[in-house]
Amino acid sequence: MASTGDHIAFDRVLIVEDDARTQRRLAQVLLELVGSIDNIAVADSVASAKTMVSSSAPNLALVDIGLPDGNGLELISWIDQHHGDTITVAISAWGHEEVVLAALRSGAVGYLMKERDDAELVAALHSVRRGGALIDPxxxxxxxxxxxxxxxxxxxxxxxxxxxxxxxxxxxxxxxxxxxxxxxxxxxxxxxxxxxxxxxxxxxxxxxxxxxxxxxxxxxxxxxxxxxxxx
Amino acid sequence: MSLRAWLAVLFLLCTCFARSAIAEQPLTDDAATIDLRSAEAAPAGWDSQTPPAAGWVPVTLMDFWDSRWPHHDGVVWYRLRWNQPGNGKPVGLLVDYASMAYALYVNGSLIYRDPQLVEPLSRSWIRPHYFLLDQPVLRSGSNELMIRVSGLSAYQPGLGTVTVGNPERVLALARRSEFVRYGIHWFDECVGAVFGGLFFILWLLRRQDSYYGWYALSTLFSSLYTLNFIVSSPWPFDSSDAWQGLNVAWWFAASVTFGIFLLRYVGVQWRRFERGMLVLAASLLVLALFFPRVAGPYRDVGVLLGALTYYAAMLGFIGYTLWRPRADYYALAASLLIPIAVSVRDLLLYLSIIHGDNMWMAATSPLTIMGMGFALAYRFAVAMRRAENYGVELEREVGAATRALTETMGREHGLALNNARITERLNLVRDLHDGFGGSLLGAIGTLEDPRRRQEPAQVVAVLKELRDDLRLVIDTTTHEQDTHLGGQIAPLRHRWSQRLEAADIDSRWSVEGVDQLNLGAMRVLELLRFLQEALTNVLKHSRASQVHVRIHCEDDKLSVDVRDDGLGFVPNAAETRGAGLPSLRARATRLGASLCVASSPGDGTHLSFIAPIAPQP
CATH class of the missing domain: 1.10.10 (Arc Repressor Mutant, subunit A)
Incomplete structure (x- = not known):
């Protein structure tokens, strides 16, 4: 288990999010961790996300739970089963714990809440890169x-x-x-x-x-x- | 009594046809016995000492003279003859029935005489008499029996069959007849006395079970009535009328008390009806004692009344048993079926509608008594068993009651809890208007103020405060199941630990004694807002490197401290810390406490209050 401080390489990251503003915000947050904007891919639907995961095998996928053409939970589950090397983190607005729990059970290693400050999101993603996961009470x-x-x-x-x-x-x-x-x-x-x-x-x-x-x-x-x- | 009159006519007709049969019956050999059925009868007065010369009529035994000479009270002489072979051997003689008293002459010699041949008459009819005849009274060839019967027309006067012949065989007949007509009644009397006495004692010890007493009383009266069949002396009465009248009174009293026994047995009391019947029974008794000449001859009325009472009681009880079946009811009902069947026959016999020499009731009545005894004993045993199981039953019932109570209370508690929750939720909705809504309006007002141009950072800060407040409202509303303060504080503590850490502020939390504390959603929200505002101040303004949050609950008091090592401020120049302090004061006040602010420039800030745990009225 990669839990001893060795960073997981974040050189291919996928954002699955349909809202353009949130896409930009997440990209901004991620930039600090991945170094270059070129390493960040964006998908706005489940279908395109699956294609991109299959073709580029990202290290990390941030998946919004509410997507226009399907359920983010289903996508998380699909990634977990077909591309076990891709770490998924769920994104939700206010983080109702039923949804969060469902995401974790589908294979996500964490969740980000859009309500949080950017600094908190960055800290959370740092934790993920260290091989950990986020949790709250x-x-x-x-x-x-x-x-x-x-x-x-x-x-x-x-x-x-x-x-x-x-x-x-x-x-x-x-x-x-x-x-x-x-x-x-x-x-x-x-x-x-x-x-x-x-x-x-x-x-x-x-x-x-x-x-x-x-x-x-x-x-x-x-x-x-x-x-x-x-x- | 028209039926009896009609029967009398029938009887007369029969005797007329049988006239030719009146002849000397011969005894053919030593071993033989003959029943003498043909006789001649002649009425006479009470003082008649010798057979009358005239007035003889042929009769067939058994003969009841009341149908031939109605209203003849006095003596009737019966003359019977048989032919004795001259072998010189003795013969047995059986006088089966003579009502009421009699004297017996054989070939003119007096063989037997009852003690009382005038009123009060001996009661010889109750048992058969056996005699052994030998020479010289017994003759070879023709022998003549003269039987002087004293009787009263009201009480079935007459003579039964007379049997002569081989002494052993006649004696055997006599013994059998005595057992059937006399011995059984004694047995009956004894069984009745034993059972009656037993249940009388039981009643003495358990007065509340009155049916034991009524049963014993009924058995007592029944025993007095049975004396009719086993007492041969008229004593202590001076007339047969008194004896018979009283006997009927006992019979009626037995039937009434028996009826009351059955009523009590099924737990019924018909007070007025029962009193009426008891008064009637007492009147019959008084009538027999003081007006025997009425009570005696009209005894059939009492007998019928008693019989009707018996039948009504027994049939009623059987009906009740079919309606409300129970094991002991069945036993009792079954024991009543025997007397119903037998008594019908006996009553008909008694009223001379059918003829016979014995009433079967006597033979079956011990069975009935035992059946009733069984029912009573069964009931007693059930009561005993119940008493023995009382403890167990009590425990079980108390257990069941406790469970039911617990359920009810649980349900009510649940309802109360639900109501409390609904109230809390309504309060929270109100708070969204007043609290969060108010903050929102305040923020809009601030941002719209044309005198001050807002920096974007300030706008963001205001919006973030609103967001944080909304977070608290959401956490408090959606996690009602976490009713204790420990769980309710955890999300805030977690979030602010992260935030402060991100801002390089070392936060230390000390939360104690709150795991069982339930403040109610509104007060919890107030406390969380207080903490959030205080920590926001620390984060934004204090430049502290350490903050210590302490929430302790002890002895009905909740003490809250937020202490930082930051810049501090001059408390009276409150405006230096923005609008935060008044809001913090207001929140502490709403929690029933007053906020203590200790701060001085360069020495950090210490906010603290001690609030009562119970809500303030």
Whole structure:
């Protein structure tokens, strides 16, 4: 897991956003991280975004949840499954946590809220480039509730592959601990002080939590589909 | 009694046709017995000592003379003959029935005489009599029996079949007859006494179960009535009328108390009706004691009344059982079916509509008594079991009641909570008008002020303040489920930690004792706005390197401190910090506290207030 300060190269970045002004704002925010405007591609629909992802395989894709020809969540899910190397970050206006949670479960490693100041967005994207992910207390609480609702089975050798996968998706003690702190509003620095970990490590843990969330969602979906006879 | 008259006519006709049969019946051999059915009868006065010379008429036994000589109270002589073979052996003689008292002569010799042959008459009719006859009273060839019967026309006077023959066989007949007519009644009396006594004691110990008492009373009266079949002496009465009248009174009293027993058994009280019936029973008793000459001869009226009462009670109870089935009702109803069937036959026998020498009621009545006893005992056992299970039942019922109560209270609590939420939401909507809306209008006013040209940065700052306020409103409104202050502060704390960090301000938070604290959405919003404005001031104006936010809840007090190490200001020259301070004061006031501002230039700023946790009225 790339969580130890080595930056992920942001040399090909895609913005999927239909609003021109937001496109410009995001490009401006990204410029600091990617260096050149040439590294930033813009798509304004799901269809064009898929084409561009397939052709240029970007390192990072910022995906608006509300797109004219489809759902950003679907695009995030598609990218996660077909281009696993592309990191996706969801964009939403006020960040209703249902939508954010859905994005995380689709495979996004974070979310940006348009309401935030540019500086905050830059800080968030820096965190993503370091290999981490962003989280806030409401999302942490929702993830905790979600995890508690679907208890994991105890490990046994005869466990089905699917159940094993689910087991892999179980949060570690450290991860739950971090989520608990986040839910109480502690900053990453405070959590780092409390746990004795570096704040970058904590951002890595967050990313790992999101990954597990996505895995859980997928296996849950497969499980449900199988139980309904669709697979 | 027209039926009886009609039957009497029929009887007379029969005896007329049977006239030729009156002859000397022979005993053919030692082992044989013969029933003497042909006889001659002649009426006589109470003082008759010898058979009358004239007035003999042939009769067929069993003979009731009231149909032949109505209203004849006194003596009737019966003459019977049989032919005895001359083998010199003794014979047995069985006088099965003679009502009421009699004297027996064989070939002119007195063999037997009841103690009372005039009123009050002995009650010989209750049991058969066996005699062993030998020479010299017994003769070879023709023998003559003279039976002097004293009777009263009202009480079925007459003579039953007389049997002579082999002594062992006649004795066996006598014993059987005695058992059927006499022994069974004794048995009946004993069973009744035992059960009656048992339930009487039970009633003494449990007065609230009055049906035990009525059952015992009914059994007592029933026993007094049964004395009719087992007491041979007229004592203590001076007439048969008194005895019979009283007997009927017992019968009626037994039927009434039995009816009341059944009513009580199903838990019914017909007070007026019951009192009426009891008064009627008492009147019959008084009538028998003081006017025996009326009560006795007209006893059939009382008998019918009693029988009707019995039938009504029993049929009523059976009907009730079919309507409201219960295990013990079935047992009792079944035990009542026996007497219904048998008593119909006995009543007809009693009223001489059919003839027979025995009333079956006596044989079956122990069964009935036992059946009723079973029902009572069953009920007693059920009550006992219930008493034993009372604790368990009580616990279960209390448990059920508690659960129901909890549910109800839970529901009501939920409703109350819902109402509170709706109220809060309405308040929040109002706040959007007054608070956020007001800020918006203020911002527009400021930006439109023609005297001051606004810098774009200032416009952005105003808009961002509005945005932050809207964020707070959204967080407070959409996360109602986070009702405790700890959860409600977390988003603000997180956001501002990031912001302050981005501005190189080290923020330290100390939030304690708020995990269970529920201030209500409006006051929470007020507190969050206070914190946001205070932190905005720190971010914009203080140039602090450190800020410490402390929110402690202890002993019904909420204390809030925001302390920075920034530039500080002169508190009285409030305008140096913009319009922020009055707004902060107003918010603290709305939380029920007064804001304490400690600041001096170069020494940082300390805002603090202590608010009560309970909302101010």
């Amino acid at each position: 409401l999302i942490a609480r929702r993830i905790l509730a979600f995890v508690q609702l679907s208890p994991t089975e105890p490990f046994t050798p005869t466990l089905s592959a699917q159940a094993q996968k689910r087991n892999e998706a179980a949060l570690s003690e450290r991860e739950s601990e971090i989520l608990q702190f986040v839910a109480q509003g502690f900053s990453n620095r405070e959590i780092a002080d409390l746990t004795g970990l570096s704040r970058f490590t904590i951002e890595g843990y967050t990313k790992s939590i999101y990954r597990k969330l996505a895995v859980r969602s997928r296996t849950a979906a497969v499980f449900e589909a199988k139980s309904m006879g669709l697979l």
